[in-house]
Amino acid sequence: MSYNLLLVEDDVDLASTVIDYLALEKIYCDHASNGMLAIELLQQHQFDVVILDINMPHMDGISVCKKMRELGLTTPVIMLTARDTLEDKLAGFNAGTDDYLVKPFAMLELVARIQVLAKRISGQTSKLSLYGVELNFTAKSAYRNNRKLSLTPTGLSILEILMRKANNVISRQQLIQNIWGDFSPESNSLKVHLFKLRQQLNQNGAPELIHTVPGQGFIFKSKND
Amino acid sequence: MSYNLLLVEDDVDLASTVIDYLALEKIYCDHASNGMLAIELLQQHQFDVVILDINMPHMDGISVCKKMRELGLTTPVIMLTARDTLEDKLAGFNAGTDDYLVKPFAMLELVARIQVLAKRISGQTSKLSLYGVELNFTAKSAYRNNRKLSLTPTGLSILEILMRKANNVISRQQLIQNIWGDFSPESNSLKVHLFKLRQQLNQNGAPELIHTVPGQGFIFKSKND
DNA sequence: GTCAAAATTAACCTTGCGTTAACCCAAGTT
DNA sequence: AACTTGGGTTAACGCAAGGTTAATTTTGAC
Numbered sequence: 001m002s003y004n005l006l007l008v009e010d011d012v013d014l015a016s017t018v019i020d021y022l023a024l025e026k027i028y029c030d031h032a033s034n035g036m037l038a039i040e041l042l043q044q045h046q047f048d049v050v051i052l053d054i055n056m057p058h059m060d061g062i063s064v065c066k067k068m069r070e071l072g073l074t075t076p077v078i079m080l081t082a083r084d085t086l087e088d089k090l091a092g093f094n095a096g097t098d099d100y101l102v103k104p105f106a107m108l109e110l111v112a113r114i115q116v117l118a119k120r121i122s123g124q125t126s127k128l129s130l131y132g133v134e135l136n137f138t139a140k141s142a143y144r145n146n147r148k149l150s151l152t153p154t155g156l157s158i159l160e161i162l163m164r165k166a167n168n169v170i171s172r173q174q175l176i177q178n179i180w181g182d183f184s185p186e187s188n189s190l191k192v193h194l195f196k197l198r199q200q201l202n203q204n205g206a207p208e209l210i211h212t213v214p215g216q217g218f219i220f221k222s223k224n225d
Numbered sequence: 226m227s228y229n230l231l232l233v234e235d236d237v238d239l240a241s242t243v244i245d246y247l248a249l250e251k252i253y254c255d256h257a258s259n260g261m262l263a264i265e266l267l268q269q270h271q272f273d274v275v276i277l278d279i280n281m282p283h284m285d286g287i288s289v290c291k292k293m294r295e296l297g298l299t300t301p302v303i304m305l306t307a308r309d310t311l312e313d314k315l316a317g318f319n320a321g322t323d324d325y326l327v328k329p330f331a332m333l334e335l336v337a338r339i340q341v342l343a344k345r346i347s348g349q350t351s352k353l354s355l356y357g358v359e360l361n362f363t364a365k366s367a368y369r370n371n372r373k374l375s376l377t378p379t380g381l382s383i384l385e386i387l388m389r390k391a392n393n394v395i396s397r398q399q400l401i402q403n404i405w406g407d408f409s410p411e412s413n414s415l416k417v418h419l420f421k422l423r424q425q426l427n428q429n430g431a432p433e434l435i436h437t438v439p440g441q442g443f444i445f446k447s448k449n450d
Numbered sequence: 451g452t453c454a455a456a457a458t459t460a461a462c463c464t465t466g467c468g469t470t471a472a473c474c475c476a477a478g479t480t
Numbered sequence: 481a482a483c484t485t486g487g488g489t490t491a492a493c494g495c496a497a498g499g500t501t502a503a504t505t506t507t508g509a510c
């Protein structure tokens with residue numbers, strides 16, 4: 001998995017050290033040497049995470065973060081700083097940062113924290129694993145408790161739709177829309193697909209995961225409570 | 226905004242210190258003294274964030290977190306620990322934690338980090354919570370004191386209408402208008418719906434929340450005001 | 451063109467929501 | 481006291497939504 005970052009850091013040497021290291025981890029990193037530029041780039045491109053140095057001339061990291069949030073930019077932010085007093089940290093969180101890392105830090109810790117944030121945002125994984133159900137997109141296969149399910153393409157896509165919105169009710173209409181697009185079968189096709197999908201999922205008495213919410217739709221979750 | 230946390234910590238004294246402090250911040254915190262119990266509680270209830278001590282007998286925090294993720298529990302985790310080596314941290318992130326805080330830590334920092342994680346969740350699930358009644362729009366379900374109510378679509382929408390205008394009287398006409406639009410049933414349908422809704426809300430002697438204002442309509446409020 | 455897999459259809463069964471009507475109760479009116 | 485009015489409670493019914501099964505059509509690989 002490769003991520004797309006923005007590093008905001010006025011110290012060019014430090015910046016290139018970080019960028020080079022992250023490149024080894026397949027994390028690609030744009031660089032902005034000041035806050036103004038950062039805001040501009042953020043408005044033009046989509047980043048997974050922003051790494052923000054606090055101590056910068058002109059516009060410091062706190063202000064950049066505040067400005068971002070004011071502009072409605074919700075990209076996760078990790079603040080980097082040498083200052084580790086509680087006051088500084090609170091100022092950071094107050095400005096809307098998601099994480100706060102004190103220099104000197106280990107690159108591996110930065111990478112770990114980047115991954116946590118990036119994973120949350122981009123649901124773009126090739127595998128989806130939830131409640132013992134594993135969905136492998138590249139292999140187009142699904143497992144429950146390590147037992148392979150035999151699903152048809154539509155069965156698989158129904159499962160995917162439900163799992164991606166786990167714990168959310170999906171209406172019949174939404175399902176139909178997502179599977180068939182604007183025009184769809186006229187009869188109980190969906191019902192049959194759902195039935196067969198559940199049949200596969202619930203082999204040997206495994207608990208139901210696709211719950212019906214009468215009059216509302218279906219929901220993928222562990223227990224019906 | 227009030228959050229609902231689970232603290233997993235075997236040291237009961239420390240636990241109650243944390244819980245008491247968080248209570249001041251309007252953060253309500255259940256307590257599990259061991260990993261097993263934590264997993265069980267997590268499967269039964271919906272928490273915004275889990276605070277997980279790493280160093281516990283029997284099942285340590287790392288294992289608890291791993292187990293959670295295996296089970297598909299995506300609740301954000303903050304690990305608390307006295308161990309601050311890079312290895313320990315990486316083990317934590319590898320197990321699927323969202324944040325890692327080294328003891329001793331400032332309560333205010335913990336609170337700040339809780340809020341960051343909780344906010345991210347609350348952005349994903351839209352809820353309305355009032356007087357112990359929780360309305361989850363994404364799951365289209367309602368709870369009172371964590372007990373699930375079985376409501377029909379109309380029941381749910383009546384509850385929603387009343388809760389959105391809590392402490393205001395809603396006339397019958399307004400209710401009918403909002404539920405059925407311009408043309409509506411001719412008989413006592415609304416009465417029956419209301420009756421069934423109250424029946425669900427007031428199970429095991431819970432105090433009435435939907436009060437009748439004779440000749441005016443209905444009002445959602447707690448008794449003592 | 452054949453064949454198997456997948457999708458759709460139709461028919462039927464089961465569940466449960468919404469509506470209705472009928473009845474109950476208390477308070478106010480005549 | 482009988483009647484009216486606003487509201488609460490209950491049971492019954494019809495119908496739509498959902499689930500199940502089998503048969504038929506479509507698709508796509510060979």
